[in-house]
Amino acid sequence: MFKERRTLGEAMSEEVRNVIIIGSGPAGYTAGLYSARAMLEPLMFAGYMSGGQLMLTSDIENFPGYPQGIGGPEMMMQLREQAERFGLEVHDKNVERVDVSERPFKVWVEGEEFRAQTLIICTGAEAIWLGAEGEDAQKGRGISTCATCDGAFFRDEEIIVVGGGDSAMEEATFLTRFASKVTIIHRRDVFRASKVMYDRAAEHPKIEIKPFRSVKKWLSDEKGLTGALLEDPRDGSTEEIACTGAFIAIGHKPITGFLEGQLETDDSGYLLHHEHTMTSVPGVFAAGDVVDTRYRQAITAAGMGCSAAIDAERWLEDQH
Ligand SMILES: Cc1cc2nc3c(=O)[nH]c(=O)nc-3n(C[C@H](O)[C@H](O)[C@H](O)COP(=O)(O)OP(=O)(O)OC[C@H]3O[C@@H](n4cnc5c(N)ncnc54)[C@H](O)[C@@H]3O)c2cc1C
Known part of the structure; x- marks a missing residue:
């Protein structure tokens, strides 16, 4: 449904990216928008469900800015278009695993390795x-x-x-x-x-x-x-x-399996924030339903995606 700007091969390089965003729901695209506007040239892996959970729903009536409501897929396409306009590079691929034991962090997609100074994890939670x-x-x-x-x-x-x-x-x-x-x-x-x-x-x-x-x-x-x-x-x-x-209403399961226990979670597997939106590993941030056991809304995910991008930007600045 979405168009990729560059091929995965073209995206891969020896360079270390400032930010890799994993997941393309409201949290991911908002993190992408903010980090792109901050000139961080973010790279996003959108995952198996490009656009996230809202691709499954027809009417959204509670996201501010749409007085008549809007279809989920349409809204997500608009969020993507807005972030891409400022330079977010999106690939509709799944991240298989990551290594956050040292910097730059490593991310594997279809067997290829990508590296970044910061990661923003926005992989959501699946309803059971x-x-x-x-x-x-x-x-x-x-x-x-x-x-x-x-x-x-x-x-x-x-x-x-x-x-x-x-x-x-x-x-x-x-x-x-x-x-x-x-x-x-x-x-x-x-x-x-x-x-x-x-x-x-x-x-x-x-x-x-x-x-x-x-x-x-x-x-x-x-x-x-x-x-x-x-x-x-x-x-x-x-x-x-x-x-x-x-x-x-029999529960939700956060999508954190690909992290293989490298980041601290609660007993149910939700990622834990340590300082603002930063996880237990400095430089790795998380936003949206993957950390949220309480609100699980598009607007709260988007808000947290914004926070994570600003936190990543400030953290990168502090490293220099
Ligand atoms: C049927 C339905 C209707 C809803 N209606 C509303 C509504 O009307 N209003 C509202 O506010 N909220 C609604 N919600 C809730 C809302 O969809 C979520 O709160 C919101 O989508 C969470 O956003 P997110 O960015 O955290 O993650 P998600 O939207 O869950 O997106 C997660 C992303 O992570 C990606 N991903 C997962 N694993 C990987 C991986 N290994 N590598 C790369 N990417 C990966 C997926 O492809 C996906 O893009 C609804 C949810 C459902 C299921």
Whole structure:
């Protein structure tokens, strides 16, 4: 979909780049825009999903500057175009591994080695999906993993939320602002959610909690999602539930595997900031969902990408 300016071979050289940005979501492109405007001639590896998570969604109504809303892919193309205008060099390639044990840092792409004084890691976090039958066709339509992003599309509709942790309780409670009814589906009767979050959901008049249920199959017609076939894992019995929206809240997985444990993370694998946006290794910065266990929004990722680029620029200056 996107055009690459130079070939990968042309991009590779003996030179040590000022900045290599890994990942091309809102965090990556904003880091690219700022570091390009700061004349750092950044190189970006956009990764397996060029444009990031928003390539999966049709309507974005909460990114400032688009009063009528905008399609996710369209917005990401505009972000890329804006950063490229100032000289960001983008290659739609995946980074296989990095070595941050000494400077310049090394980055391997398709077996070739690239070197840079600073890295900005913006590889995001993947929502964990259920993988139930019929799910792929409804992803980003009737089925979502982000209530803040998509809840408002389901006004006066019946929604189900799948999960038993704090996120599921929080999403369900938030969704009561829009939905006529919210049903929480959880495969056990033991909930990981804190008592206060569970009680808030359980006591809400619009919320029903159904324990011992898992989604066996999503039901849909030509207009979209119509319900789910639920299974009781204790005896395999099934029942149908009607819903036009579903939110899966069973967790996120930060994309940090290619770092092979070289940077400090929390127990779930999210990168940790040590000083502003700098990670445990000086000169390596991180921004967006790959560090964010709380907000996970395009605007917060973009804001952090800006911070990381400014931090990288100042850090480079301090080295001279
Ligand atoms: C269906 C859906 C709808 C959403 N709707 C909204 C919304 O309406 N409003 C909102 O604010 N937020 C929304 N979000 C959340 C938003 O998409 C994220 O918060 C945001 O995209 C995070 O940006 P990011 O830059 O941190 O990472 P991401 O957008 O996740 O991008 C990560 C990037 O890293 C790259 N990458 C990963 N591994 C590698 C590697 N090894 N080498 C190179 N590159 C790599 C990927 O290719 C990708 O480009 C939605 C999310 C989803 C899934």
